[in-house]
Amino acid sequence: MTNSTKTTIFLAILLFVTLVSGQKVPFPSGFVETRGTQFVLNGSPFLFNGFNSYWLMNVASRPNERYKITNVFRDAAAAGLTVCRTWAFSDGGDRALQxxxxxxxxxxxxxxxxxxxxxxxxxxxxxxxxxxPQYVNWGRAAGVSINSDDDFYTNEVVKRYFKNHVTKVLTRINTMTGIAYKDDPTIMAWELINEPRCQVDYSGKTLNGWVQEMASHVKSIDNRHLLEIGLEGFYGDSIEDRKQFNPGFQVGSDFITNNQIKEIDFTTIHAYPDQWLPGQSDNVHIEFMQRWMTSHWTDSRTILKKPLVFAEFGKSSKDSGFSISVRDSFLNTIYTNIYELAKNGGTIDGSMVWQVMAEQMESYYDGYEVVLSQNPSTTNVITQHSNNITALAHSLNRKFDKLKHKPNNV
Structure with missing residues (x-):
């Protein structure tokens, strides 16, 4: 029996045990909400270990490949992963969403x-x-005067294109469940745009205007789901000394002011020190990650007063000196830091590794791929963090229940 087969059997057994034991994760009968710096679900604190699989819709558009989606969700559930971030867009070109x-x-x-x-x-x-780029190209094709891709944030015609897309997605009736997307608690949150950047204005003000407009549009259609921007976490001009935590450059977003918009429910950060700090040692990368997490945890907790999700991180096989054990050590360090921050005051309520893939998806590989059925040691690291976060959530729920039943005069 191959290691891959053993791991697949192990994951299947683990999923079965998860689904029939007292540790079963209930299907969300309500919508995830925020209460201060915490997520809550059905009135109780909600923490999660999650993952990215951006490719799900693209692959699912071919019915004969849909088993890959099933396999990834099965293996992810067995590893205790309960939230997945994925694309709800495919603008023009091959297998376009529209x-x-x-x-x-x-x-x-x-x-x-x-x-x-x-x-x-x-x-x-x-x-x-x-x-x-596709949105501004549509604008050019319609005869709109376009200077650069950054006109996406300011051109009225292009902004209307995006609003039309948002409206269509949020109001769609799922042909398989009969539930409108905006009414489906399977969806935890909407994200406006993956990693928004703006070269014509590094202060974050141009992006701020767009976020305010689009966040208001989303909430006018769907005020039940949570909403986040999709930020990497770069600091802008609003608090000058925060720029020391950037990896030596800005991208046109401002973690503070962009997330102060009231329609934005929680904050996000991404981190790729191997790309942002090329040529540096693993120790330098880890030190950067620790500062990055701590600064955003502090700001989310004390200034923004919103939950924080570490929405993208990983270790690339394209890095010199890469090995599975190096990746496992890196992920374990990140997970340990996340757990400690979550334990010591909350605020960071979720994390999502980049990225989980199914078998036979080599054409999608970007160096960060984790195939749970083929990488047992990495799967064990991920599962252990899931177990730790689940235990912490149970502890918080017990404390929460005691407070709910505590007499008012005590």
Whole structure:
């Protein structure tokens, strides 16, 4: 029996035990909400270990490949992963969402079957799957005067295109569940745009205006789901000394002011020190990650007073000196830091590793891929963090229950 087969059997058994034991994760009968710096679900604190699989809808648009979505959700659930972030956009080109949205219907339906909630991103900063460049190209084709991709944030025609897309997605009736997306608790949150950047204004003010407008539009259609921006966490001009935590550059976003918009429910950070600090040692990368997490945890807790999600992080196999053990050590260090911050005052309520893939997806590999059925040691690291976060959530729930039943005169 191969290691891959053993791991698959192990994951299947673990999933079965999870689903029939007292540790069973309930399907969300309500919507995840925020209470101060905490997520709550059905009135109780909600913490999660999650993952990114951006490719789900793209692959699901081919019915003969949908088993890959099923396999990933099955293995993720067995590893205790309960939230998945994925794309709800494919603008123009091959298998565009606007022409064949049935793939996303299947993704949401299958996530529901495995008790996994979704964070759905509505657009991309980059040209992959369309994104900002596609929107401004549509504007040019319609005769609109366009100077650069950054006109995505300011041009009225292009902004209307994006609003139309948002409206169509949020109000869609899922053909497999019969539930409108805006009414489906399988969806935890919407994300406005993956990693927004703006070269014409590094202060964050241009992006701020766009976020305010689009966040108001989303909430006018759907005020039940949570909403986040999709920020990497770069600091802008609002608090000058925070720039010391940036990796030596700005990208046109401002973690503080962008997240102060009242329609934004929680904050996010991404971190890729191997890309942002190339040529530096693993120790330097870890030190950067610790400062990055701590500064954003502090600001989310004390200034923004909103929950924080570490929405993207990973270790690339393209790095010199990479090995599975190096990746496992890196992830374990990150997870340990997340757990300690969550334990000592909350605020960081979720994390999502980049990225989980199914078998036979080599054409999608970007160096950060984790195939749970083929990488048992990495799967064990992820599962252990899931167990730790689940135990912490149970502890918080017990404390919460005691406070609820505490007499008012005590």
């Amino acid at each position: 022409f064949s949205p049935g793939g996303l219907d299947f993704v949401i339906s299958e996530a529901r079957n495995y008790r996994i909630q979704l964070i759905l991103s509505l657009s991309n900063n980059y040209h992959d799957f369309g994104g900002r």
